Amino acid sequence: MAWLGLPVGFTDKFKQIARFLLSFFYSSDNSLAFDRVQYIMYDEVSGATLKFFFAVHFLLPWFIFVLVVFHLIMLHVTGRTSVLSGFGDYDKIGFFPYYWLKDSYNLVDFTCFS
Incomplete structure (x- = not known):
């Protein structure tokens, strides 16, 4: 090479x-x-490497799921898509039932069909 x-x-x-x-x-x-x-x-x-591999293989989707849930909570609470961004009061989205239903539908859709 x-x-x-x-x-x-x-x-x-x-x-x-x-x-x-x-x-x-x-x-x-x-x-x-x-x-x-x-x-x-x-x-x-070795066996320790395989145990680490399978632990990461199992825990990574749950870690991503927790980050997505945290992102959705912060989106509805602060009105920002990024927790570390600037002020988000000018475009704050309240906890409106439409967004709650939309996010719930998407959550069920992705968990059942993916």
């Missing part, structure tokens, strides 16, 4: 990233996930 102007060990990082992403796809079945990931990673990972 030196002829591309890349360092010699640069392709190893691409292989590692590709293996990691493939292990995400192949680890959807929990009963076979440990063996599949070890097969894809060529036994280069």
Whole structure:
């Protein structure tokens, strides 16, 4: 790969990233996930690494869900889309029933059909 102007060990990082992403796809079945990931990673990972991988794999969607809920609460309370933004009183959206119903519908829609 030196002829591309890349360092010699640069392709190893691409292989590692590709293996990691493939292990995400192949680890959807929990009963076979440990063996599949070890097969894809060529036994280069230990049990502690796999436990961390599966912990992040499980907890990341819940963390994103908490951030989305916090974002919606702050949107309705302060009228801002960003908590760290400036003053939002000029375009403050109250806790109007339309927005409550719209957000509730979207929440049910995304949780049931995704």
